[in-house]
Amino acid sequence: DQQVKQNSPSLSVQEGRISILNCDYTNSMFDYFLWYKKYPAEGPTFLISISSIKDKNEDGRFTVFLNKSAKHLSLHIVPSQPGDSAVYFCAASQGAYSWGYQKVTFGTGTKLQVIP
Amino acid sequence: DGGITQSPKYLFRKEGQNVTLSCEQNLNHDAMYWYRQDPGQGLRLIYYSQIVNDFQKGDIAEGYSVSREKKESFPLTVTSAQKNPTAFYLCASSPRFGLAEPLQGDTGELFFGEGSRLTVL
Numbered sequence: 001d002q003q004v005k006q007n008s009p010s011l012s013v014q015e016g017r018i019s020i021l022n023c024d025y026t027n028s029m030f031d032y033f034l035w036y037k038k039y040p041a042e043g044p045t046f047l048i049s050i051s052s053i054k055d056k057n058e059d060g061r062f063t064v065f066l067n068k069s070a071k072h073l074s075l076h077i078v079p080s081q082p083g084d085s086a087v088y089f090c091a092a093s094q095g096a097y098s099w100g101y102q103k104v105t106f107g108t109g110t111k112l113q114v115i116p
Numbered sequence: 117d118g119g120i121t122q123s124p125k126y127l128f129r130k131e132g133q134n135v136t137l138s139c140e141q142n143l144n145h146d147a148m149y150w151y152r153q154d155p156g157q158g159l160r161l162i163y164y165s166q167i168v169n170d171f172q173k174g175d176i177a178e179g180y181s182v183s184r185e186k187k188e189s190f191p192l193t194v195t196s197a198q199k200n201p202t203a204f205y206l207c208a209s210s211p212r213f214g215l216a217e218p219l220q221g222d223t224g225e226l227f228f229g230e231g232s233r234l235t236v237l
Contacts, residue, residue, distance in 0.1 A: 002158075004158065009156070041125075044226075049225065089158065
């Protein structure tokens with residue numbers, strides 16, 4: 001049972017344009033969401049996060065939007081750069097006591113290719 | 117520099133052999149985790165440890181074992197009982213234990229090592 005879904009395995013975008021990566025979740029108990037970026041043969045690195053009390057969080061070129069009623073979040077990258085080419089994982093966690101132990105559920109990832 | 121070090125980066129094993137993957141962190145983090153990544157799948161949690169001398173099974177613990185004798189170290193043993201051990205293994209850590217809410221500026225992120233690729237021949 002995949003509780004966090006990234007239905008697009010890959011995405012190609014022209015440099016300078018917007019990249020939109022989508023993520024859907026089924027568990028209504030999830031209350032904190034994160035995006036990680038991963039290059040081949042490396043560990044994921046944290047990109048941006050959002051709490052369920054917000055609907056938007058912005059950090060430079062990266063913005064995450066959360067639609068709780070639709071159980072959907074998206075990551076916008078504007079403008080996209082070739083260095084953004086990587087696999088992006090959506091992740092979700094739950095519970096008031098999750099901060100000591102991050103019981104995190106990951107999506108399957110979306111491979112973004114930014115074409116120069 | 118602070119970080120998480122996994123070794124070896126690449127490992128080959130014959131069927132029936134146990135193998136131990138090392139994970140060391142100097143971030144002074146309380147919690148440590150092992151994840152497995154397979155093609156087309158998300159990261160799946162194998163084991164986690166919230167504190168020294170304590171660890172819990174994750175979603176796919178069968179065929180694996182861990183220990184947490186020191187705060188800095190969380191080795192993973194892939195035993196011969198693991199039916200499909202070929203995968204990319206990721207160790208991670210997170211800083212805090214037992215807080216009900218994040219502190220100001222705490223992103224709740226996991227810090228990952230660079231991974232170990234295990235191939236069973």
